Amino acid sequence: MSHRTKRPRKTLPTGIAKVLKRLHYPLEVILLCVRWYVAYSLSLRDLEEMMAERGLLVDHSTVHRWVIKLLRVFEKAFRRHLRPVGTSWRMDETYILVKGQWKYLYRAVDKAGKTIDFLLCARRDTAAARRFFEKAIARNAAPQTVTVDKSGANLAALQAINAERETPIKIRQNKYLNNLVEQDHRSINRRVRPMLGFQNFRCARIILGGIETMRMISKDQMLAPKGNNPSAAKQFYSLVA
Incomplete structure (x- = not known):
């Protein structure tokens, strides 16, 4: 009916x-x-x-x-209604298919696995990484430590941000310590997989924002x-x- x-x-x-x-x-x-x-x-x-x-x-x-x-x-x-997050961050990016092309979802979690922030970008470079960090810091305040992988772009973005700060953020490049955020990507990728890619960038951003929101709720955030x-x-x- x-x-x-x-x-x-x-x-x-x-x-x-x-x-x-x-x-x-x-x-x-x-x-x-x-x-x-x-x-x-x-x-x-x-x-x-x-x-x-x-x-x-x-x-x-x-x-x-x-x-x-x-x-x-x-x-x-x-x-x-978001709970505060920790000051030790793990940051990484994962691939998202949009209109047949790979785009990049920048994400960070704290050492307890709580989601800090996320940002879908068309490119994977220093400018994109810096936009992500600036967005995350604006919403959550600056962390004491950020752990990234061996990506030169992520390192360069943090160094550029530190150059403008009185108290620099401690930067660690350690793939083992960054496994936490890499594992967390799986829940997002598992949800996106049945969609077989997004038709446009705007829809991708909106839907990924909803998926991340639901994921944060499930994490008691x-x-x-x-x-x-x-x-x-x-x-x-x-x-x-």
Whole structure:
């Protein structure tokens, strides 16, 4: 049966309400599809079939539209509830296929494995690495130590940043110590694999931001009221509360 009939919705924050204004499906269906897409190794057609099994006629292109419209709002809301990260960072980049070409997802975690930040870049060079570090520092404050691999570009980016700082960041180049972030890439790559590459850079950035947000929630990086221990799903849905 079709669920295109409008239903009354609870009062939502202005930003969320504006995005949902023309999405004529039950809110719980929209949120479920968006969460499943970023949390699990599912394609859009997988979700279309799963919804059909539940009597919900939702085209895969409709799910994609929900994903693109909502994930930016979710990521922005999540940033307001992010726990502080450690001051010892591990930074590395992984490959992401966009429109048939490899692009580079810069990522960093602290020594406890908590995600610090991420940035999708078209190139893998000193300028891209510096943009990533500047973004991560602006959001989290400067670390005491950053561990990178033997990449000359990453080293040069950190040295350029240190040249402008009174207190330099300690730089370590150690592949063994950087295994932590390399292992963490796997969860992102595993989720991206069923997508068979992104069609454009904008969609890639939005969807990767949603995947990273869901991953951080699963790592318990979202602040919750004292005494509460909500599931990752409830934390994700709370971002529209």
